[in-house]
Amino acid sequence: MRTIRPSRRTDSCEHKTVTSVRVDKWLWAARFFKTRSLAARACELSRIQSNGQTAKPAREVRIGDMLRIANDGGDFEIEVLLLSEVRGPASIAQALYCETEASRELRQKVAAERKALQQFEQLPAGRPSKRDRRHIIQFRGRA
Numbered sequence: 001m002r003t004i005r006p007s008r009r010t011d012s013c014e015h016k017t018v019t020s021v022r023v024d025k026w027l028w029a030a031r032f033f034k035t036r037s038l039a040a041r042a043c044e045l046s047r048i049q050s051n052g053q054t055a056k057p058a059r060e061v062r063i064g065d066m067l068r069i070a071n072d073g074g075d076f077e078i079e080v081l082l083l084s085e086v087r088g089p090a091s092i093a094q095a096l097y098c099e100t101e102a103s104r105e106l107r108q109k110v111a112a113e114r115k116a117l118q119q120f121e122q123l124p125a126g127r128p129s130k131r132d133r134r135h136i137i138q139f140r141g142r143a
Contacts, residue, residue, distance in 0.1 A: 018083050018085065019062065019083075020060035020061060020062045020083070021060065021061050021083045021084070021085050022057065022058055022059070022060065022061070022085075023039075023043060023048060023050060023055045023056075023057060023058075023059045023060070023061045023067075024036050024039040024040040024043055024057040024058075025039075025085050026061045026080070026083065026084065026085075026096070027039040027042070027048070027069070028087055029084040029085060029086060029087050029088070029093065029096065030084070030093050030096045030097055031087070031090060031093040031094075032069055032071055032073075032076070033071065039057070040057035042069075042070075042071060043055050043056055043057040043059075044056070044057065047069070047070040047071065048067065048068070048069055048070075049067065049068040050065055050066070050067055051065055051066055052066075055067075061080055061083065062080070062083075063080055063081065063082065063083060064079065064080060065079070065080045066078070066079055066080075067079075067080065067097075073107075074107040074110060074111070075103070075106070075107065076099060076103055076107070077099065077100045077102065077103035078097040078098060078099050078100065078103070079097065079098045079100070080096070080097055081095065081096060081097055081098055082095060082096045082097075083096070084096055
């Protein structure tokens, strides 16, 4: 014989309205960083600024805050529109913030410059010779 346990009622739980979120959680939820620990590390390295001040990982983010984010994708200047503590789909993550027009133009300009530089960069035809390796090692300062 099987005993049936009563299920927990979820409608008795209160849904609290979130007024602020830790900056490292928000950056992870908004998909600026793949992991929360990477977001926290960026805060520790002063790559995140909130309203003109460097942000520590535990700093609270509120709606309307201006964030400056420096990551591999470029430098972003954004305004926080919504708060979230959970990582969701990219379409929802993009609704959490609005990037300023100046920031978007600057990122596109830097990307175009980087792309133009790649066209003029000449890669070596093959492996470096023994003499070339000596020059590379000497340049790096190993010997």
